[in-house]
Amino acid sequence: MTRQQTLPEIADQRTLTDSIDDCDAADSVPKTQAALLDRAQTHAADVAAEHFPEFPVESIDWEVSERTQRQAGVTEYDPDTEAVTIRFTWDAYQEFGWIQFSKTVWHELVHAWQYWQFKEADHGETFAHWMDSFNIDQHCERFTSRLIATTISLITNTV
Template identity: 35%
Template sequence: MSDATPTVEEAIVAQARVHAREVADEIGVDLASVDWAVSARAKRRAGVCRYDHEREVATVVLSRRAYRSYDSGEFEAIVRHELVHAWEFQTHGESGHGSRFRERAAAVDAPRHCEPFSEPRYRLVCSDCGWEGKRHRASNPVKAPDQYRCGDCGGGYRVEHVESGRTWTTAGGYGAARAALGDDW
């Protein structure tokens, strides 16, 4: 018998499985067809449910960062949210955040969307209407904002590096900000 302390990933999966057993009947999900995994990379997504149609298995992937950021009640709400997706995959072959999802999620007190658990690295802002998008990675609109237009009004974008406050509106501006920040990027 081992005295080994479980890893963070093992603790996350163990807590998720315990809660899943408590709510599985209420959700209607078949836990025998649910696998569990943990992501150490996820920065904005608390969880995701992927479905393997060939194996007919849903894999719930939970974020280590979210687990560390949320209290146990918030974490369990994420588990319920992902189990509603698993139920949809198991019963309908597809899943989304539409009316069927919303109805089942409301019945089991699962949020439709999760509260952010980390600050974005970049903020994309429309210079005309003020629309704002948060980005954790340097996506194409972050790197070359002048090549994209706001979906709401057609205006141009300004990008802000949140930690430093530096802003840019062109690909050259992105390069200059990155060079100026060096190791602080």
């Protein structure tokens, strides 16, 4: 599932601060994959506008995966087309909730910026700079998908 928005559409949406301020409100928590992508894009646009003003965040392709088992997010780069795709894991979002998951958005946005700026991304010096500035971890927190948790539970209970 890929959904791209234009920069004006992103700018018209609520800011991250607005989102966090009423995070307990029933309508502020993304309940669908499309809502999660909308929230992530808004969050990324806000961060980019402040910290990476020249970065064309609207050119990022955004996806949600239901198949990924252990990573909350990943940023992929196609050197032939220079396309950047950020893919999030639905199960990770459901396990973490928006406030914790928003750090994954920041983390992957830094990688997208690195690809745009340097044509490669890593957890080296430039990432470390943004880690401190954004208060994000070097590696996204791992999670256990429901499938793995169920399998472990079944094995544990039968032994």
